[in-house]
Amino acid sequence: MTDEIVDVVIVGAGPSSAAAAWSLSETNLSIMCLEQGDWMDPANYPSTKRNWEVLRQKEFSPSPNVRNLVADYPINDNNSPIAIANFNAVGGGTILYSAHFPRFHPSDFKVRTLDGVADDWPLDYAQLEPFYSENDRMMGVSGLAGDPAYPPSASPPGGYPVPLGRVGETMARGFNKLGWHWWTSYSAIITRPYKGRQPCINLGPCDTGCAQGAKSSVDVTYWPLAIRNGVQLKTHCRVREITVNESGKATGVIYYDEKGVERRQSARLIILGCNGVGTPRLLLNSRSTNFPDGLANRSGLVGKNLMLHPWGYVEGVFEEPLQAHVGPQGCCILSQEFYETDIRRNFVRGYTMQVLRGPGPVQTALSGVARREIPWGIDHHRVFASRFGRTVGMAIIVEDLPELHNTVTLDPKLVDANGIPAPKITYKLSENSKRMLAHGLEKGQEVMSAAGSHKNFSFGPVRHAGWHLMGTARMGFNPETSVVNEWGRCHDVENLFIVDSSIFVTSSGVNPVSTSQALALYIAKMIKKNTSNVADLKS
Numbered sequence: 447m448t449d450e451i452v453d454v455v456i457v458g459a460g461p462s463s464a465a466a467a468w469s470l471s472e473t474n475l476s477i478m479c480l481e482q483g484d485w486m487d488p489a490n491y492p493s494t495k496r497n498w499e500v501l502r503q504k505e506f507s508p509s510p511n512v513r514n515l516v517a518d519y520p521i522n523d524n525n526s527p528i529a530i531a532n533f534n535a536v537g538g539g540t541i542l543y544s545a546h547f548p549r550f551h552p553s554d555f556k557v558r559t560l561d562g563v564a565d566d567w568p569l570d571y572a573q574l575e576p577f578y579s580e581n582d583r584m585m586g587v588s589g590l591a592g593d594p595a596y597p598p599s600a601s602p603p604g605g606y607p608v609p610l611g612r613v614g615e616t617m618a619r620g621f622n623k624l625g626w627h628w629w630t631s632y633s634a635i636i637t638r639p640y641k642g643r644q645p646c647i648n649l650g651p652c653d654t655g656c657a658q659g660a661k662s663s664v665d666v667t668y669w670p671l672a673i674r675n676g677v678q679l680k681t682h683c684r685v686r687e688i689t690v691n692e693s694g695k696a697t698g699v700i701y702y703d704e705k706g707v708e709r710r711q712s713a714r715l716i717i718l719g720c721n722g723v724g725t726p727r728l729l730l731n732s733r734s735t736n737f738p739d740g741l742a743n744r745s746g747l748v749g750k751n752l753m754l755h756p757w758g759y760v761e762g763v764f765e766e767p768l769q770a771h772v773g774p775q776g777c778c779i780l781s782q783e784f785y786e787t788d789i790r791r792n793f794v795r796g797y798t799m800q801v802l803r804g805p806g807p808v809q810t811a812l813s814g815v816a817r818r819e820i821p822w823g824i825d826h827h828r829v830f831a832s833r834f835g836r837t838v839g840m841a842i843i844v845e846d847l848p849e850l851h852n853t854v855t856l857d858p859k860l861v862d863a864n865g866i867p868a869p870k871i872t873y874k875l876s877e878n879s880k881r882m883l884a885h886g887l888e889k890g891q892e893v894m895s896a897a898g899s900h901k902n903f904s905f906g907p908v909r910h911a912g913w914h915l916m917g918t919a920r921m922g923f924n925p926e927t928s929v930v931n932e933w934g935r936c937h938d939v940e941n942l943f944i945v946d947s948s949i950f951v952t953s954s955g956v957n958p959v960s961t962s963q964a965l966a967l968y969i970a971k972m973i974k975k976n977t978s979n980v981a982d983l984k985s
């Protein structure tokens with residue numbers, strides 16, 4: 447049994463944990479991170495192989511239930527129209543993510559004040575702004591300054607956005623025709639050599655891992671620096687529960703190592719970064735006399751208010767060849783024309799339109815055949831050629847509002863390979879989200895047509911697109927209505943912190959990693975500032 451006490455144990459090695467670990471590694475604290483997955487070998491990413499589109503349906507699927515790898519735990523998402531997507535390894539979801547990296551808008555922190563719904567955050571955009579900027583520098587974010595949708599100070603440091611390509615130029619013409627906002631994507635993808643990494647070469651399949659190392663997954667950004675500063679990162683370690691003493695202070699974790707041997711790690715302070723499903727699962731699995739309903743759950747809100755960003759997909763087919771499958775898959779241009787509340791629409795809050803590149807050859811053929819648009823037989827190749835490289839995709843990212851009945855609970859039967867109870871998702875779309883999604887799908891088709899598409903298609907919510915997991919351990923000033931305080935510290939357990947997007951109060955209409963990492967850096971700074979009173983740590 448390992449049991450030499452460390453100052454800080456971090457559970458999970460995804461983007462939120464990595465940012466917190468790096469920030470804390472500037473102190474003389476002893477820090478250990480326990481991650482259930484392994485390091486990835488970029489040489490084995492699907493993009494280095496000809497069958498990359500097949501591998502994406504199997505061991506590189508975004509669904510843990512499809513991958514079913516040793517690092518994965520099952521998730522019962524039968525009771526939700528949206529299935530959970532994640533990746534369990536050093537880097538977490540950033541191994542597969544598209545690296546679309548917009549920040550929240552200032553209004554996202556004040557939805558109660560502005561729109562009378564949900565709650566305001568206990569902090570605001572201005573407080574987070576220095577941490578957004580620091581994170582952009584650490585990750586290597588590319589983009590263009592001057593976007594009218596954001597405060598003037600919100601400029602990505604990298605400049606040199608990812609190239610628009612023919613897809614971006616064509617879609618930008620469509621947005622211009624309608625007089626709608628568009629801007630080059632904020633992309634956690636380097637387009638010039640940066641901090642020893644080589645730039646993007648427009649291979650395309652970012653969502654299966656970037657073998658070039660241009661996509662800023664945290665195994666190539668934060669972790670090497672944190673480890674150089676002395677952080678110990680232990681892989682194949684799955685944490686079962688957090689232990690507490692009689693006075694309700696966290697004392698350490700119990701985990702299983704690679705061989706399935708149960709071990710204990712004592713710590714003065716514990717930080718969770720297991721995502722909006724993994725974090726409530728761990729808290730609910732940590733029951734004790736002091737916390738019979740799960741750790742830090744005196745409010746009853748652990749696992750409640752799950753927000754998933756219902757995802758709409760719009761597709762347009764163009765006559766002219768656009769080389770649509772070339773370039774970073776999820777990063778091209780975005781529009782926030784319909785981001786802020788407009789009372790003339792029949793919903794509050796809004797959404798982002800994220801212009802994607804087109805599908806690869808296998809996906810083009812499969813979806814064309816499934817929709818009976820590409821026939822088998824003599825016409826197959828001709829119709830396929832009229833689609834491939836000429837099809838443009840667009841995601842509609844709908845702001846989901848928190849609702850108590852959308853939950854992560856423990857499944858009464860399902861367990862992972864170590865026998866630990868697995869999470870169960872219960873989720874349904876609100877009327878507001880449904881109306882917003884319908885609006886986004888309609889506007890997406892409108893801009894596709896304005897850009898010159900001769901055939902449009904749209905649907906939503908997309909089932910396998912539950913990749914933004916938020917709200918299940920929300921922040922707030924009041925211990926009765928929130929799980930953590932305004933700097934990520936659990937109200938009920940003074941030496942337990944959460945840094946992932948579980949703590950989001952609302953979801954915004956943008957992809958979450960930029961904000962969850964900015965929050966993690968902010969929380970780490972607050973921990974450093976208050977070390978003497980959080981856990982008797984040496985400063």
Ligand SMILES: Cc1cc2nc3c(=O)[nH]c(=O)nc-3n(C[C@H](O)[C@H](O)[C@H](O)COP(=O)(O)OP(=O)(O)OC[C@H]3O[C@@H](n4cnc5c(N)ncnc54)[C@H](O)[C@@H]3O)c2cc1C
Binds near residue numbers: 536
């Ligand atoms: C295909 C795909 C595309 C995406 N595209 C974007 C995008 O373009 N932009 C964006 O902002 N977001 C995107 N996302 C979402 C983004 O990846 C996640 O929001 C983000 O990774 C969450 O970060 P996290 O640190 O909270 O948790 P994760 O990244 O999920 O990391 C948590 C880590 O904790 C580990 N862990 C969990 N439980 C335990 C345990 N009990 N013991 C030990 N280890 C544990 C897991 O193995 C995992 O490695 C995408 C996700 C996917 C899957």
Ligand code: SF4
Binds near residue numbers: 659
């Ligand atoms: S397009 Fe660029 S970022 Fe995406 S996988 Fe290829 S090299 Fe990496």
